[in-house]
Amino acid sequence: MxxxxxxxxxxxxxxxxxxxxxxxxxxxxxxxxxxxxxxxxxxxxxxxxxxPRELYAELSSELFKKVRIIGNYSPADGVIDLKNEIAGFMKEFEGVSTNPENIVVTLGGSQAIDLIGRLLLDPGDMVLTENPSYVNTLLVWKHYGVQIKGIPMDDHGLIPEELDKTLSKLSKEGKRVKLLYTISTGQNPSGLTLAQERRKHVLEIASKYDILVVEDTAYNHLLYEPIEVKTLRSMDKEGRVIYVGSFSKVLGTGLRIGWLEGPLEIVEKAKMAKGPMDMCPPVPMQYLVLEVLRNKVFKxxxxxxxxxxxxxxxxxxxxxxxxxxxxxxxxxxxxxxxxxxxxxxxxxxxxxxxxxxxxxxxxxxxxxxxxxxxxxxxxxxxxxxxxxxxxxxxxxxxxxxxxxxxx
Amino acid sequence: MxxxxxxxxxxxxxxxxxxxxxxxxxxxxxxxxxxxxxxxxxxxxxxxxxxPRELYAELSSELFKKVRIIGNYSPADGVIDLKNEIAGFMKEFEGVSTNPENIVVTLGGSQAIDLIGRLLLDPGDMVLTENPSYVNTLLVWKHYGVQIKGIPMDDHGLIPEELDKTLSKLSKEGKRVKLLYTISTGQNPSGLTLAQERRKHVLEIASKYDILVVEDTAYNHLLYEPIEVKTLRSMDKEGRVIYVGSFSKVLGTGLRIGWLEGPLEIVEKAKMAKGPMDMCPPVPMQYLVLEVLRNKVFKxxxxxxxxxxxxxxxxxxxxxxxxxxxxxxxxxxxxxxxxxxxxxxxxxxxxxxxxxxxxxxxxxxxxxxxxxxxxxxxxxxxxxxxxxxxxxxxxxxxxxxxxxxxx
Missing domain, CATH: 3.90.1150.10 (Aspartate Aminotransferase, domain 1)
Structure with missing residues (x-):
């Protein structure tokens, strides 16, 4: 023994x-x-x-009675009606035109970030982030053996000149940088927001060095001042931005409903990967968020x-x-x-x-x-x-x- | 552009x-x-x-009103009360004595299986399964670059002599076999059940060749005949069996509540990995299953x-x-x-x-x-x-x- x-x-x-x-x-x-x-x-x-727990109590009671298949699997990438609503949400709240096919519903934004690691990151790859950046993104991407380099921020967020300088240096060293990860608005942990006038510049730099941008929008809906900040995704003309969405910070972190949106070449792989990983996001939670979006309660x-x-x-x-x-x-x-x-x-x-x-x-x-x-x-x-x-x-x-x- | x-x-x-x-x-x-x-x-x-959707309607309505933190994160490895109930469940229904510390709540059994891949499987490792075996397990473990070899079954399930023969052969070839994956009862896709008298033998072979056993118990609770089948986990004296549990096949696949149970050395790593992967299982679903277990409704x-x-x-x-x-x-x-x-x-x-x-x-x-x-x-x-x-x-x-x- x-x-x-x-x-x-x-x-x-x-x-x-x-x-x-x-x-x-x-x-x-x-x-x-x-x-x-x-x-x-x-x-x-x-x-x-x-x-709004009272509302959730009411909605979930109705949904369990009404939706016969709510206790069964949904497609791995999410209930199609929810994906339609999310596409509408991205249009209304983020100025992004996209299609439900480009969306995979995930277990919060976190799972979308892990999925990006699985699909894109090889040991030895380099990833750029704001410095500081979200500790769980750093941790989970380290599972994939990547090196992470932080780009300095000032009061206006990530400093584009520093990003350019770093990419230039790494390029000269022959290092393979795959992506920049940015929490562009209300960043965790800094609370900083990338200034609107810098956003275009960041995209230009991404294009110049041919890297992707992962835009984590977890805090986009908690904006306290009447300023304009457009998502990088909405300004992106080349298809460089992979959008990580989340309802957690407004509707509740416990529901675990987020999503990944991006070019079909990547999203199709994400759908393939996700099926056997966990079958589908929790179905009653998907319907709950669907109802909240349909009833225009989110706002x-x-x-x-x-x-x-x-x-x-x-x-x-x-x-x-x-x-x-x-x-x-x-x-x-x-x-x-x-x-x-x-x-x-x-x-x-x-x-x-x-x-x-x-x-x-x-x-x-x-x-x-x-x-x-x-x-x-x-x-x-x-x-x-x-x-x-x-x-x-x-x-x-x-x-x-x-x-x-x-x- | x-x-x-x-x-x-x-x-x-x-x-x-x-x-x-x-x-x-x-x-x-x-x-x-x-x-x-x-x-x-x-x-x-x-x-x-x-x-029981009517029951879920009632319970979830109550829970959303009653549990103040139901819309927030739980610990990454699950609500502690749920882990306690699961430990009790394993005792009552599976004859397994374990502790809540040895349990990680997962997004159905699927995520537990993916997590095992992340923790244990390296490219080139060999994994044994029943032949045939669950297609999603084969798919998701292939993400980790493993080779999969199927062991023949007859009407009594996996044939221990074939397992022994295969392990002996692979051992002579110097191949590293890490684990045997078995859906021991009501297997998917075959519907076969590993005969009770073979179970001890399978464990002895695992011990002989020093491999782990992953026991997927998804169908354990759908037993149609008054026969005795003990889980491998309950018969395991050496700590070789990693138990994958799921409520999906009885309570509903859409809830996505399963778990991983095993030795602390592995479960602790699973907890570490899981936090940044997806923060926690959906909290309202955890409380729903908790209530179902508490009210003794499962039976x-x-x-x-x-x-x-x-x-x-x-x-x-x-x-x-x-x-x-x-x-x-x-x-x-x-x-x-x-x-x-x-x-x-x-x-x-x-x-x-x-x-x-x-x-x-x-x-x-x-x-x-x-x-x-x-x-x-x-x-x-x-x-x-x-x-x-x-x-x-x-x-x-x-x-x-x-x-x-x-x-």
Whole structure:
């Protein structure tokens, strides 16, 4: 009776599968929250009270009764009526003309990103991202053995000149860059939005160096200012942009309905891959989102979300101005996050640990979102899920700890 | 304005992603069904009228109102209460003692199988399956570049002596076999069940050659005869069996709730991988299944399914005896399928095409389920989703076509 030596059975890819660097922090927060009231700026999620659960209760009850095949498989790429609605949604909300054939419904935007890895990324390939970028995209693409290089951002998002410079350098070195990944609006973790005037430039650079662009639009519908930002996809005349869509940040992350949209050459492969991977997206969830889109409810939920989160954002910014004078931080016009820069000698990982331990405030170090060492002193603060009446107090405590550590 | 040459961007793995060989047939059936009443033996799914949709309507309405965080993320490996219930379920229905820590909730059994590929399979590795085996498992593991070898079956399922012989041969050739994949009960596509007295032997062989066993239990709960079949997992003393569980075949394939259970060394890696792959299984679906398990409804749904499908199976077998005298076929004690062997000179693919075209009867060639050429004349018939009052007529028409082709 010998137990097998499991490590011997693991694939070489398994070595590339790393634990999420923020998982430990998340566990600590969960443990602490059991005994103390924690003010949390940790999550990257919608406020549960903004999600229209009463409406979902009603709709899902109707749908289970009405749709005979709701408990059975749908096509692997999604219910055709939903794909039609998504095409209409992209037209209405994103100015993108596309066809249902170009759409694959996925388990949130995350699965679309993983699918892109499976279809496009080989070991040794290089991928460019904003620096910092979404930690889970970095993690999941590392499963495919790629190298990831971050491009610096400023207040207006990704810096096109830096992108050009990097691509030029890599091209000279003979490195194969396949794509640029950008969360163009309300980026996670920075909260920054790529300025409209830069967007055309980014597309031109992609064309110049013949790379694809993966545009993650997760936060596109949480725009707090009356500014114009067009999706890269809507401006793309060459078919370089693969669009990753998600209803998660407005309708709820738990539903797990997102999609991949792009050129047929890639989408057809995605459909082929997806069938045996998981058969289809959860069918009752597909019908629920279909009904929400059909009933034109999305816009109302979105407006309520924007109103709620704009208020929370303002509370957070005001509190930062009040309690953290002189600190460097981002001012989001969209999304769910603010970054703050601690003094250079303070490590964000340590800071957030003490903050939780001593001050009952939860935040996530932004460090693992960086592709290099430049984010050691940066902390990500979420405002969407934070409790309105505790934001001021939470930031005050951050100020307290900062004072404690710097004096 | 040049469109990119997309094929240049595809990964080397993308070449391993093949279209499902039964996809074309499925499309043809869908098209035909629009204009004609097709008698279908094609699907591999529960009867929509067995799925308790009224109950789901009620439960999901309650859950959306009651569970505040139902629209938000759950842990990547699933809601902890659901994992507890699944551990209890495995004890009650499968005689397996395990812990919630050893469980990862997945998007149906399919995702568990894909996850096993990601964690364990390297290009060039060899995987053994029953011959024939589930076509989607073959397809998705091919994404990982593995070689698949099928082990012959007889009426009692996989033949242990053949397994031993194959492993001995491969071992002498220096080939690395990582695992045996078995759908031990009510196998898809054969309908066969691995005889209880063979199960111990299969485990001994796995131990002898130091390979793992992936036991796909999708059809375990659809057992039509009062025979004893223990899961390999429950008999495994060494920790060689990775268990793939699914509620799909009883509660509905559309919910997409399955799980992976196994040794911590592998399950921990699965948890790490799964987070960034898709964040979490759909949360309302997790709570729905949780309620079904908590309310002890599973057993009732299962009993109703068994009663319905047993009747359909008997109708199918009787019709085969009546209209296809002398034909070789499998007699399932579990699952959803019967295989029939056409005369050697008739190709199943062609036969099923004419059958649909001329006789309005849909069936799936079993050929792509085989790992070699031996299944060219084999057709898979599903009885679970077939309409009770049309089974006899459908098989009669198969008999008609056979007569037409052989006289």
């Amino acid at each position: 010998t137990r097998p030596d499991y490590y011997k059975f693991l694939s070489s890819r398994a070595n590339l599968i790393e634990p999420s660097p923020i998982r430990e922090m998340v566990s600590k927060i969960a443990v602490k929250s059991k005994t103390r009231q924690v003010i949390s700026f940790a999550a990257g999620e919608p406020d549960p009270d903004v999600i 109302h939920v979105k407006e309520r979300a924007i109103e709620t989160y704009r208020l929370k954002r303002d509370l957070m910014i005001n509190a930062i101005e009040k309690y953290l004078p002189g600190i460097k931080y981002t001012r989001p016009v969209a999304g769910m996050f603010v970054l703050i820069w601690l003094p250079r000698n303070i490590e964000a990982a340590q800071f957030t640990e003490i903050l939780l331990e001593k001050y009952d405030v939860a935040a996530i170090p932004a460090t693992p979102f960086y592709t290099d060492e430049s984010g050691r002193n940066v902390v990500r603060l979420n405002f969407s899920m934070a409790k309105t009446d505790l934001i001021d107090e939470g930031i005050r405590r951050i100020g307290e700890l900062l004072k404690e550590l710097t004096t | 040049t469109r990119p040459d997309y094929y240049k961007f595809l990964s080397s793995r993308a070449n391993l992603i093949e279209p499902s060989p039964i996809r074309e047939m499925v499309s043809k059936i869908a098209v035909k069904s629009k204009t004609r009443q097709v008698i279908s033996f094609a699907a591999g799914e529960p009867d929509p009228d067995v799925i 009732h749904v299962k009993e109703r399914a068994i009663e319905t499908y047993r009747l359909k199976r008997d109708l199918m077998i009787n019709a085969i005896e009546k209209y296809l005298p002398g034909i070789k076929y499998t007699r399932p004690v579990a699952g959803m399928f019967v295989l029939i062997w056409l005369p050697r000179n008739i190709e199943a693919a062609q036969f099923t095409e004419i059958l649909l075209e001329k006789y309005d009867v849909a069936a799936i060639p079993a050929t792509p389920f085989y790992t070699d050429e031996s299944g060219r004349n084999v057709v898979r018939l599903n009885f679970s989703m077939a309409k009770t009052d049309l089974i006899d007529e459908g098989i009669r028409r198969i008999g008609e076509l056979l007569k037409e082709l052989t006289t």
